[in-house]
Every structure is written in structure tokens, then in C-alpha cells.
Amino acid sequence: MGLFNVGCLITNQQERSRSARISKIMVDTGSELTWIGQKTLERIGIEPEKKDVQFRMANGAVITRSIGFAVIQVDKEITTDEVVFAQKGDLLLLGARTLEGLNMKVDPRNKKLVASGPFVSAGNIIIG
Secondary structure, three states: OOOOEEEEEEEEOOOOOOEEEEEEEEEOOOOOOEEEEHHHHHHOOOOOOEEEEEEEOOOOOEEEEEEEEEEEEEOOEEEEEEEEEEOOOOOOEEOHHHHHHHOEEEEOOOOEEEEOOOOOOOOOOOOO
């Protein structure tokens, strides 16, 4: 598929006036979660909600990191998701769950994100 970067805006869910623009974050559909620098998250007041969560890295190593909650915006699309507090040496990654929440997918030929199209629904179900 090839690797590429996009820009995004990370915002504190509780205090929407606190945000940080990230000019380059790698799109990684192989990563379930989005990884944002710990210092960036702390600067905008996002706190760890889940601590000592284990992650298996591509090289097989198991590491632990904390997770918090943030609003993430790419272009005009916006979602809320869990974000990993990335530490020194970790990559900044825009993960698959965030892409799904943004309703965006990878255009591998042009190395960019594009709209996924209409959300899938269960159809016409009559309740009551």
C-alpha cells in the first residue's frame, strides 16, 4: 500500500478550546489505535484513562502504554476515539479505528485519504 502522512487536529473532549495541530502523522491501517505524543496530549489536558495497556509491536516485542480519549479531525472529517500516549521512539500513527470513525479509507494509488461513502445500515426495520 505504501506509507504516507497526513495532518490532523487533536482536541481535548472536555475543553474544546485546547487542541494541537499535528502536521505529519503516518496513516497505518495495521495499527488499531492512533498514537499521539505523550507531551502533546498532556499539553492539551488529555489525561490517561487506561494505564499499562499492552501492545505487541511489529517486531514481536510487547510494550505498555497509557490510553486517553480525544477528538480527532482530518480535513473536514471529525471523530472521537481512544489515543495512545506515544513515548520517545514511538511513531505517531493514525490507526484503523480512527479512520473508520472519520469514515475515510486509504487510496493506495494516490497515497491519500478519501471518503468511504455512505455508512452501512441494517436496512428498514420497523420498531413498535
